[in-house]
Amino acid sequence: MIGYYVHHHGSGHVHRATAMATLAAARGRVVTGLSSLPRPTDWPGPWVLLPRDDDEECSVRPTANGRLHWVPVGDAGLLGRTAAVSAWIAATRPACVIVDVSIEVTLLVRLHGVPVVAVVLPGSRGDLAHRFGLGAADALVGLWPPEATGMLSDVPDDVHARLQPVGALSRFDIRPSGRRRPGPGRVVALSGTGGDDPDEERLDRARRQTPEWGWTALSARSGTWVDDPSGVLADADVVVTHAGQNALAEVAALRRPAVVVPQARPHDEQLTTARALATGGWPAVVEETWPEDGWSARLTRAAALDGSRWAGWCDGHAAERFWSVVDSVAREVVSA
Known part of the structure; x- marks a missing residue:
């Protein structure tokens, strides 16, 4: 069993998660989605619907003194979602979990002794939370090609060294560029x-x-x-x-x-x-x-x-390269 935590902002996270789960299913592997988003209609495996942790009108000390990104004190949604993730881990004992994206979920999963493949977003990620969370992950994946330079900054050298850029991952098949047609x-x-x-x-x-x-x-x-x-x-x-x-x-x-x-x-x-x-x-x-x-x-x-x-930038094979990273981490656990 492999888990895939899907961040609920926007649609990009769930689109690429679905592409990955579909690829895994074709190879006989089950991926469970964990998210506050509803289960996509084309999701091929189980789905754990998590409570949202951003519905409270007022948040109290959400960054834990700058050490994390979002852990508001006394938030019922936060308590419910972390408890649900822990319960799922205890019940299924996954070989690894893909986290796309959350430093808090990365740390939560790793504290259960489960390896994490963390998706890394572009930008300046030198804050304490990113340094700690990315450092704790067992594998790091960037969804851009190796030729794209300057996509990640302010992180320790070991993060750069361990990051595996796999290219842009699209749910759509590659199409030829074609030529401009007459008319407006x-x-x-x-x-x-x-x-x-x-x-x-x-x-x-x-x-x-x-x-x-x-x-x-x-x-x-x-x-x-x-x-x-x-x-x-x-x-x-x-x-x-x-x-x-x-x-x-x-x-x-x-x-x-x-x-x-x-x-x-x-x-x-x-x-x-x-x-x-x-x-x-x-x-x-x-x-x-x-x-x-x-x-x-x-x-x-x-x-x-x-x-x-x-x-x-996008050659149509990012999902396979991403899966190769996940499969390698999962197989290490099974072998151990």
Whole structure:
């Protein structure tokens, strides 16, 4: 048995967890999901629904004096979720648990004597909690290619040494980049489910500057999100997206040129990714903040980029490489 803790913010964590669980099932292995999110309809194994620990109106000492990220004193949800994880571990005795992502769950699982494969997010991760949690994990996986430089900073040398970058993991199959068709250009503005930029006013301003382009917005906040955006994205000449890992993986898998504008995230997660994209020769026009003008030239520049150059970012085999790390850790436990 292998566990997969799935963080409940946004949709990227659950998408890649489902891809991993599906791959494991095809190889005869059972993966149990543990999350505050509802069980995905295509999840192939058991699912443990955890109480949320962020529903209280007021949190008390949530960082344990800066040593952790979120452990509010007296929070009933926190007590319930940690107890549920402990009960599941005691009942199933898993060979290992993938944690994507939580320093607290990483430490909780490891304190039960269970190995942890921790997903590492980009950005500055030099705070005490990250140093302790990543140091305690048995294996570390980064969902970016080895060629992407500067994705992780302020961590001890042993974290860099143990980190295994496996490439971007998309739930979508790789598609050829294709050629631009006659007629007006097609732009998809991808906001997704975890962020709120760009707002409608900014999008309208960009639309007014580009009458020669047709815009489609995919946003949970505006009610235009779809669970499977692959068809809409594949039809785009340019995708305007944030720098979240899942969004970039899907754009890269579909080989679409992009304009990338990072959203504000803790530890400069998206800003770090955007800067790596800007210096790595990927088919993306990168802006550190949302541009107020110049959209016509910007989209024309992006559309001229070769989407096939995303192959180095997402080659369609990240799940297999990720699974190889997990399987190696699990087999060590079984052998012992």
